[in-house]
Amino acid sequence: MDLSSLLTPAAVRVVGQMTSKKRLFQELGEIAAQAYGLSAATAIDGLQERESLGPTGVGNGIALPHARLVGLHKITGIFLRLEKPLEYDSVDRQPVDLAFCLLAPKDSGVDHLKALALVSRTMRDAAVCAKLRANTDPAKLYAILTEARTPQAAA
Numbered sequence: 001m002d003l004s005s006l007l008t009p010a011a012v013r014v015v016g017q018m019t020s021k022k023r024l025f026q027e028l029g030e031i032a033a034q035a036y037g038l039s040a041a042t043a044i045d046g047l048q049e050r051e052s053l054g055p056t057g058v059g060n061g062i063a064l065p066h067a068r069l070v071g072l073h074k075i076t077g078i079f080l081r082l083e084k085p086l087e088y089d090s091v092d093r094q095p096v097d098l099a100f101c102l103l104a105p106k107d108s109g110v111d112h113l114k115a116l117a118l119v120s121r122t123m124r125d126a127a128v129c130a131k132l133r134a135n136t137d138p139a140k141l142y143a144i145l146t147e148a149r150t151p152q153a154a155a
Helices: 021-036 040-051 110-123 126-133 138-147
Strands: 007-017 057-059 066-069 076-086 096-105
Touching: 007 021, 007 138, 021 040, 021 076, 021 096, 040 066, 040 096, 066 110, 076 138, 096 110, 096 126, 110 126, 126 138
Parallel strands: 007 076, 066 096
Antiparallel strands: 076 096
């Protein structure tokens, strides 16, 4: 599994100012509908439901919102670079400017966890994050994400 199997270029965007986490989830839902044909409302509800269990802001300006959805057949990703960082209730209390969202089928089990681990490893790479923060072209952001070589977890 690699990020190019989870992410499509149409699901990589640079957005201006987000006023709230709720608005961010609405944006993610709209992109899920446009890029993958999902129900925006289903995606938004799933993200909000998961977030109610605990914040998905993992620190260092990064959020990994994710949800398991009924009716989804494949794990999909959405990446947003926020031009203005958003208060997100992250573990380190720092605002978020990079958000990688994963949407997985309800019954995806271990594949969802593997995808989440892959995204997490990629987003923990300081060099990758520096490149993402230095670019505003969605095509270039997609290339950075899909070309990122992350160390594999021990088997």
